[in-house]
Amino acid sequence: MSGTMLTVMLVLFAASIPVAVAIGIAAVVGIVNYTNFPLIVAAQQLFVGLDRFPLAAIPFFILAGNLMDVGGISRRLVEFAKSIVGGIQGGLPATCIVTCMIFAAISGSSVATTFAIGAIMIPALIKAGYPVAFAAALQATAAELGVIIPPSIPMILYGVSTQTSIPELFIAGFGPGILIGAALIATVLIWCRINGWGKRDGEGRLPFWVATRQAGWALFMPVVVLGGIYGGITTPTEASVVAVVYAIIIGMFMHRELGWRDLYPIFKKSVISSAVIMLIIAAATLFSWLLNRQGVPDLAAEWLVQTFDSAGWYMLGVNLFLFVVGMFVETSASIIVLAPILSEAAERLGIDAVHFGTIMVVNLAMGMITPPFGVNLFAAAQVAGTSIDRMMRYLPTFILVIFGCLMVISYVPWITLALPTLVFR
Numbered sequence: 001m002s003g004t005m006l007t008v009m010l011v012l013f014a015a016s017i018p019v020a021v022a023i024g025i026a027a028v029v030g031i032v033n034y035t036n037f038p039l040i041v042a043a044q045q046l047f048v049g050l051d052r053f054p055l056a057a058i059p060f061f062i063l064a065g066n067l068m069d070v071g072g073i074s075r076r077l078v079e080f081a082k083s084i085v086g087g088i089q090g091g092l093p094a095t096c097i098v099t100c101m102i103f104a105a106i107s108g109s110s111v112a113t114t115f116a117i118g119a120i121m122i123p124a125l126i127k128a129g130y131p132v133a134f135a136a137a138l139q140a141t142a143a144e145l146g147v148i149i150p151p152s153i154p155m156i157l158y159g160v161s162t163q164t165s166i167p168e169l170f171i172a173g174f175g176p177g178i179l180i181g182a183a184l185i186a187t188v189l190i191w192c193r194i195n196g197w198g199k200r201d202g203e204g205r206l207p208f209w210v211a212t213r214q215a216g217w218a219l220f221m222p223v224v225v226l227g228g229i230y231g232g233i234t235t236p237t238e239a240s241v242v243a244v245v246y247a248i249i250i251g252m253f254m255h256r257e258l259g260w261r262d263l264y265p266i267f268k269k270s271v272i273s274s275a276v277i278m279l280i281i282a283a284a285t286l287f288s289w290l291l292n293r294q295g296v297p298d299l300a301a302e303w304l305v306q307t308f309d310s311a312g313w314y315m316l317g318v319n320l321f322l323f324v325v326g327m328f329v330e331t332s333a334s335i336i337v338l339a340p341i342l343s344e345a346a347e348r349l350g351i352d353a354v355h356f357g358t359i360m361v362v363n364l365a366m367g368m369i370t371p372p373f374g375v376n377l378f379a380a381a382q383v384a385g386t387s388i389d390r391m392m393r394y395l396p397t398f399i400l401v402i403f404g405c406l407m408v409i410s411y412v413p414w415i416t417l418a419l420p421t422l423v424f425r
Helices: 002-014 019-034 040-050 052-070 072-085 089-108 110-127 133-149 154-160 166-172 174-197 208-214 218-231 235-254 261-294 296-306 313-329 331-348 353-369 377-383 395-409 414-424
Strands: none
Touching: 002 019, 002 089, 002 261, 019 040, 019 331, 019 395, 040 261, 052 072, 052 089, 052 154, 052 261, 072 089, 072 208, 072 218, 072 235, 089 110, 089 133, 089 218, 110 235, 110 261, 110 377, 110 414, 133 154, 133 174, 133 377, 133 395, 154 166, 154 313, 154 331, 154 353, 166 174, 166 218, 166 235, 166 331, 166 353, 166 414, 174 313, 174 353, 174 395, 174 414, 208 261, 218 235, 261 331, 296 313, 296 331, 313 331, 313 353, 313 395, 331 353, 353 377, 353 395, 353 414, 395 414
C-alpha cells in the first residue's frame, strides 16, 4: 500500500497537480484499494488533522505579514536596515538581507517576506544598477530566513507533528538564522566587490537615529510578539493574534497608512494563503495516518538506524535526502509526512529533538529556492518581472552558501541549542 500511495503522489506531483490534491488522492487510493475502511474515514482524518490549537497561529501570522506590508511597517524596516549597512559598497543587497531577518521575526512566512520586502527592495536594487535576475534571486534567498528565525510556521508544524516544544524550537532558530544571514551578507559584499556593483548604495540613506525613530513602532513588534512567548505571557498561537492587533493599530493610528478599505483585500489574500496551507496539512495528516497504520515510521526508523549506525552519518544522509525532497515537495507537506519518521530515528541515535527539528526546517527551507517547485522563486520572479531561468545564473551560489551553513549547524549543536538550554533547561 505504501509504495502505491507514494507512486501515485509522485506521479501527480510530476503532472503539476496541486500538492494538497495530490496527497489527498494518493491517500484515497490507499483507502479504497488496500483497506476495508469506508471513505468517510478520509473526511474524519482531514478534520482531525486541523483540529489542533497551535495551527491557529498560521493564518494569524500570515495576516500580520500582509497588514505590515500595507501599513508601512515593511518600508520603515527597510530604511532602518539601510541606515545600518547601506553606506558601504554592496550595502543595498545587505540591506535586503537584514530587512528580511527583521521581518522574519514578525511574519513567520517566507512567501509573505518575499512579497512584502521584495516589493520595496527589488525595484530599489534594479534602480541602483543591479541585474534584475540577481535582485530577484537575492530576495528569494533572503526571504527563506522567514521560516528559520522565529516565529516560524514550519517550526509550528514540526512541533505539532512530533510533540516537540514550539517555544524551544522558536528560540533555537535564532542561532542558525543569524549564521545564515551573516554568511549571505558576506557573500553579497564580496560579489559586489568583484563585479563593481553598488558603489553608490549609500545615496539617500537616512541617518541611523532618524531611521530608528521612524521605525520605532515597527521595531517594537518583535519585542511584543517574542517577548510575550518567552515571558510566559502568551502561547505562540496567542502571540500571532497579538501580532495582528498590533499591526492594525500601528498601521491605522500611528503610521496612518492602513485604511478601513484596505482590510477586505488584505483579509481575502490572507484567507486564500491560509486555506492552501491548511488543505496541505489536512491531506498530509490523512496520508501520514495511513502510513502509521502500516507501521512505516517504525520500519523506516529501524532501517535508518541500521543503515546509518552513528549520529554523524545519519545527519549527512538525512540532509542529502531532505535536500532532494525539498526540491519537489512543499515544505509543510514534507514536515508533516516525514518529521515523525525521521525524528524517531534521530531520537534512537541520541540526537536532540529541538536540534533535529531546526536542521529539518533549515534544510527544507532551501526547497523554497530550488527548482522546480521553489515557491519563493515564483514569488520573487513575479515581483521582479523576470523568469526563473535567468535567476539560475545566481541561485547556485546562494544555495551552496546556505548548504554550507546547514552542515555547520548540523555538526555544531551549540549554535542551535545554546539559547534553548539557557532559557528552558
